[in-house]
Amino acid sequence: MNRIDRIAIIGVGLLGASLGLACKRFTSVTEIVGYDQNKDHLKEALEIGAIDGIIDNLENNSLLGEVDLVVLATPISVIPDILNKIQKQVRPGTIITDVGSTKGWLMEKINNQLRSDITYIPGHPMTGSEVSGPGGADAYLFENAVYVLTPLEPTPEDRQQALVELLEEIGAKLLFMSPAEHDRIVAAVSHLPHVMACTLVEAVGQAARDDDHVFSLAAGGFKDTTRIAAGSPRMWTDICLSNSEEILEMIRTFKGELAEFERVLAANKGEELFNRFKQTQALRQEIPEKKRGLIASTYELVVTIPDQPKAIGKVTSLLGEAGINISDIELLQVRESGGTLRLAFADGEALKLAEDLLREAGYKLKVK
Known part of the structure; x- marks a missing residue:
């Protein structure tokens, strides 16, 4: 396969619609069709130009047999069922990818149900927003964003290269790794921060029940720190359940660090407290400033x-x-x-x- 001309996007929320806009703006893709259970999302994606046409059902649709690439941009938990439906209709040689935030669970679920003449290349764009739906779509969402691919074995080189070239054209920076390595890393840099943000909101919420002024003063840094807690509950439930072991391990690590901080503070050890803050400051400065990551820049x-x-x-x-x-x-x-x-x-x-x-x-x- 030399190039990808036609694409089907299943799920035209933030990522799916943004991918459609990016492909229309920066690539030579000739047609993009979309499907979503939310008919309002479909209508909006069509209006903003993220898709050219609508797939009205996944059970029996001739449009699926005409595309070179299918992008699954749905909650992780429904991907196995969707894949089972669409792979009966796509033509031999079709590439299927996803944008799911976890990989190990999904690969276990679909490993034995894939047709041998199609190519599934799992993916995860390390970018996003707390805004959901096509209303927040941005053609530049993938610009300079790390985009992880976790290819299965064996993956035909020409099909993998076709997908790589498409993603590079929309500005993504490709990174290859195993599903296990991917899940371990995102548990640390994305999943744990989301759990922490939600827990922080709950903790401060308890203080707010005793004092009406708490949330009225919760601006600035607090809003920045907890911004990601506004993400889709459905999506984050799927993420946590599909990567529970790695997330639990990171929670245990964080609890250990928090307990150590509590010990130092309770002992009133100012110098040790200063050294911890100093070490944290140095670690924080190692994070690249000019790359987009899983959590979008606040400022x-x-x-x-x-x-x-x-x-x-x-x-x-x-x-x-x-x-x-x-x-x-x-x-x-x-x-x-x-x-x-x-x-x-x-x-x-x-x-x-x-x-x-x-x-x-x-x-x-x-x-x-």
């Missing part, structure tokens, strides 16, 4: 700029002269009347300064 804004020469330079110069450092910049959309520019900052203070300065200068913007 971002999107500013509308006019269609004029040096429009981008005026924005960056305005911030630079004020001593505000931009950690990442991206032109999102270009229209005849102007465009939109995404700016990312290292911390909330820089974001707030930039927001105030740009608003004062008359720019229309939105803080993400």
Whole structure:
């Protein structure tokens, strides 16, 4: 297979619709059809141009027999059943991939049900948002995002390369690993943080029951820290159940670290406490600033700029002269009347300064 021309996306929520938009904008894909149980999602995906046509059912649909690639962008728990339905209809040589957040459980479930003449290549784009549905779709969601593939054995090289080239065209940075390694890593960098965010909201919620002022003061850092707790309950239930062993291991590790912190604080050991904070600060600084990960950057804004020469330079110069450092910049959309520019900052203070300065200068913007 030299290239992928036609795609079917099963599940046109945030990731599915974003993938559709990205493929339409950055690749030579000729047609994208979509399916979703949520008819409103289907309608919206069609309206925003993420798909060209609708698959009305998965039981018997000729459109599935015409595509080169099927993307499963649904909750993990329903993928085995969907795969069982669609693989009866796709033609030999079709590539099937998914965007699921866990891999081991899924591979165990589907390992013995795959047709021998189709190629299943598990995938996981390490990007996302707490916003769900096609309304939050973004053609640039995969730009500079690590995209993990965990190919099964054997995987035909030409089909794997066709998928790799498509993903690279939408800006993804490909990384290959085993399902076990993938699940261990995401349990640490994605699943545990989500559990912690939810638990933190619950803990502070208990304090809020005793004092009405608690949540009214819970802004800034608290909202940033717990933002991911707003994610889809259905999706996160599936993730936790399908990767429970690795998540439980990380919870035990975190409990050990928290218990050690409690010991140091209870003993009033200031120097030891300082050293722990110092060590944590150093570890935190090792995280790459310019790569998109599983948890989207918090300190971002999107500013509308006019269609004029040096429009981008005026924005960056305005911030630079004020001593505000931009950690990442991206032109999102270009229209005849102007465009939109995404700016990312290292911390909330820089974001707030930039927001105030740009608003004062008359720019229309939105803080993400």
